[in-house]
Amino acid sequence: MPQTPDWVKQLKPSGAQGHELLAKERAGSNIPVQKLEELLHTKEVIQRRNKITELLKSEPVFDKSQNYFMGRTDRFERALAREKKLRLLKKKHNWSYDEFRAATELVGEPGPYGLHDSMFKVTLAGQGTEEQQQKWLTKAENYEIIGCYAQTELGHGSNVRGLETTATWNEDDKTFTIHSPHLTASKWWIGSLGRTANHAVVMAQLIIKGKSYGPTPFVVQVRDMKTHEPLPNIHVGDIGPKFGYNTMDNGFLLFNNVKVPHISMLAKYQYVDPNTNKFGRRGSPALVYGTLTWVRSTIVMQAGSVLARGVTIATRYAAVRRQFQDRDARAGEAETPVLNYTMVQIRLLPLIAATFALHFTGKSMMDMYQANQAKITQPRNKDESKRGAGPEELESGSDLMADLHASSCALKSLSSTIAGEGLEVCRRACGGHGYSSFSGIGTWYADYLPTLTWEGDNYMLTQQVARYLLKSARSVLNGERPTNDTTKILSEFQSRREIGCAFDVIGSDKDLVDAFAWRVAFLTFEAHKHRDIEKKPWNDLLVDFYRLSKAHAQWMIVKNNLSALQAIANGNQVNNDTVEVLMKLFRLFALHTLEQEGSEFYASGACAKHQIMLARTSAVMKLLKDIRPHAVRLVDAWGFDDWVLDSSLGRADGKVYEDMFHRASELNPLNNITVDPYPQNDVLFKRIEKSKL
């Protein structure tokens, strides 16, 4: 690497230094950062995180300095080395599950063991018999075998029933033949399979005597345990580079009539009797329904912190980066930090508000899920007399679960979209430097984008939400008693439909939330009219359904956000000033959303025209002004370590330019090559060799 000359090393940024500017920002707000951080994460989680962060920083394999420069192969090999080290550290320090999870999250890149530790082991544990668990799960836990979960195919994503891979039962030798009849049957996108796994849970259509029994999981060894080369008649490899997620080896997998023994079919709930050659079922599969709700709720909560990384970077940099003066400024004034521009504020502050809103909403979903799970597992109405018989208590757990499931679909779709698109807003709010890899936003954004597609595609999911809301509308129209929040707001809307509403959306927080509920109810009954009365084709309504789901999710967020803040206020968890700022963030998120979706609020009658205009031109602008002084402390409260952010722009000490320069001048390997710049010398890849000059 060329040396940075001494005269360069002595240079400093001009004017006020980054650390001075950030210090000034922090001095201008009284938000108790540590208290707020504890409110978000709890003291215990913060301590655990800090301890592990220091440990990881001290291990050379986790050194990040070449991350942004490495090509795909190096990135992948380094990621695998880090995954290995994490497992060894887990053993060495006897980490709990939570500690191990924390470490994985802190490393912050998709890793080649990802699907081994999640879906492979989960499926073995959940769908394997005891014998099968003994055969594979123990070894998997000891990393003696490395597995993955091979479901999606080249021609088949969301539609599991359409899978083409077959597993045909052979009566004669009591085996299954796994086969890929077409190119589109190739397993595709399978995480950890490309280079790492030697076993796979393969979802294949089970066929017995020519009859299909649907997609069924099989455990198949795909690579040799010693040479790690593919086994005969198996073609397996990495599917190639992606927009992001390149530390993961997503793979393909094809079978040419590969025989596997009877034990390969995971048989806890379904089996083939080798004597009768008949298919049978036993027990009832675990509540996948509930698991999905849980997974989606965690995505909602994560969306808050995923977005918070980008917002932290963009907000700190906006406080350090100065450009122009305000047009009304007096001559001779220094350039102003861009965070002072309302056009920057309108992009960043509603996203700061979103980070908190999504966090509180996700947390509340997870709390509700656990409470309901507990309720379901209790015998129904066991001790109803003791617990009192308020309407809340009479609700059946499963009605609540159905509601929670629909909410989790709507919220997964909206929150991951907010986080994904919000990260790109953050990147652009950083101006030109946002485009540099050193901003730390681009890679993070690119790695996050699959979340918008997996665990239910963000568009597909909205159909499930609409289906649930249509069902709820029918039940309300049939005069059934409301059993959960959704049917409650639908009933309320029905009863007041003729009278109309008069929500004080600017003056009352409760009315603001109710206006969101009113819009959901309006759109639900509109959808119901189109589908059930006008008998419109389902396909013609998909766009309406998408909007309906979005409206429902937005209502859930403002509702959960407000009740979380009320609980925080009542519990005296942070001081009143902080609660007041958090309330303003709630209002900013809600009013900004309301004005973005103005025509729907207006059409539903939830708002008058002048209220929407007022929200846009005055209320939102006033909130930006009120929140702006707290911006840096609010993002500080998310507690990201510089090592985690890996961003020149987002450094906690504001040394933006020093760090940009250091990485470009001292770490960038492209500066190791000297090219021949003249086209006259038409040679591929010719580098000037100094010795020849």
Place this chain on the structure above:
Amino acid sequence: MPQTPDWVKQLKPSGAQGHELLAKERAGSNIPVQKLEELLHTKEVIQRRNKITELLKSEPVFDKSQNYFMGRTDRFERALAREKKLRLLKKKHNWSYDEFRAATELVGEPGPYGLHDSMFKVTLAGQGTEEQQQKWLTKAENYEIIGCYAQTELGHGSNVRGLETTATWNEDDKTFTIHSPHLTASKWWIGSLGRTANHAVVMAQLIIKGKSYGPTPFVVQVRDMKTHEPLPNIHVGDIGPKFGYNTMDNGFLLFNNVKVPHISMLAKYQYVDPNTNKFGRRGSPALVYGTLTWVRSTIVMQAGSVLARGVTIATRYAAVRRQFQDRDARAGEAETPVLNYTMVQIRLLPLIAATFALHFTGKSMMDMYQANQAKITQPRNKDESKRGAGPEELESGSDLMADLHASSCALKSLSSTIAGEGLEVCRRACGGHGYSSFSGIGTWYADYLPTLTWEGDNYMLTQQVARYLLKSARSVLNGERPTNDTTKILSEFQSRREIGCAFDVIGSDKDLVDAFAWRVAFLTFEAHKHRDIEKKPWNDLLVDFYRLSKAHAQWMIVKNNLSALQAIANGNQVNNDTVEVLMKLFRLFALHTLEQEGSEFYASGACAKHQIMLARTSAVMKLLKDIRPHAVRLVDAWGFDDWVLDSSLGRADGKVYEDMFHRASELNPLNNITVDPYPQNDVLFKRIEKSKL
């Protein structure tokens, strides 16, 4: 590379083949693809493009098969090799400027000579004296020196006046000292500088006798002509990897009191007299104003074809990709192409509409620009009597130019945002496979994103538009006569303000455009009220200004789109059926925009509530249904060669899965490594060596 086994090579995708599905699509529409392509590009341009495409394909250096796999250094070196080859081909085939430009565009990646051929030579030609041009321009044209344009600095982007690099005049030895006083003075983002250039036009604050004369261009040699190593007291290098644009070597540059001779300052319009040591000006600089208008108009037109690449890929793939059945479908039906889903249509078809709208708008801007330039260079009112004295003819060229300039700002901002964000919509509309590099959208999107920032940041530019519209409002309120389209619509609005309007936005194309104009006028006078009457601070209005500029650009697009289509219809350039489809695309773009911005249209009184709801729930949905059968032919008409698209998903023959598989299985270098998958062996980068097993 591991071999693809024979049994795999024999596999085909299941069900209807991609080429059959695309053939069916094409059979379902009567749009004459070639005619429409000629309408967009002209026969001449198409022939030129096809000829050059074939030539490039035959040269090994332009082989793209490893593009998606290569790391930064390889990508850069390959890009430089391609740039060299293009210059040699230019010479060999005696290419015209247009042919050379076409070749560069066809290669489709930012190249390391980019800034040499544009800004370096343009600045020498425009701002150098004859002596200076002799010294540098001829050599630059022969690639004996390679240059770049070094303006922006680490701490300074849009604000040129804030540049920190100084050029101090030394009276004693008649030289300038170029110096970087701070780290933030480092030149940054300078295209072609990182590794390639040996000269730079450096913008520096000219200082004579302690007095500053503002940013001034200097030609400075930065690298040795033989060794290509940096000259003494110059620190220069590549700034590191970026979100995209990695085939370009954006560079940094610092000076430690580097002396350059008197001739270095480009002196066509400003000079330092070496005898008197005084600063002087001569002549008047070329109309930068006009050049920027031109550059921005080309960005508008390019935005159409940039987006068209993504839309072509996503539309073809949506016709090949099948998923689920419609919920209303009969049992046993095959899975349906996702293009049949309205949720896919609502994402792709308005973008197809946008490609044509942006193309026609950009073209019309460029035509107007050239017409006005001609008018300006003519002596004013020279032969007014001959040309008749209609109001059009009385307009002064400069009034028109000011209007065109403001329009070009508004349109540059909106059109590049539509194209950039539209590409990401296309990528996501491809579902999971959109995330693969082989989709061809990700790289294209990432490379395009800087367009949203350069040639005027898309947010900053909107202030210029607002300033112009405020000025226009003042002139109308002062009773001045309308002199261009903008003052016309403002006057019209003023005169009908009390009466109101009654636009038939669904039934009349003219009314639809007028409704967009009405909204612009309404927002302009609102902004005027806030600024001039209520005296609100400029900063408080930036968000309103942004919206105003967007509204203005949207009006320009629908206006230009409609008049272009009317001219096409009148000129019988394509058959009536095609004109009808293009008119439907116009309406789709306009009504979809109108319903997205519903609350502004409603607030301005341009539309009634029921019209907006009608647009949303019925008019737009009807247009989707009407346009859908033509979707594939419409994108075919853009005429992208498969080699240009470099996309598995967007192949003209529909062989999506074959191509995905080929790239993954036969081209992907990650499949050359065999890893040791077990964490027990804690070694960095250990690969299993077969010989040792």
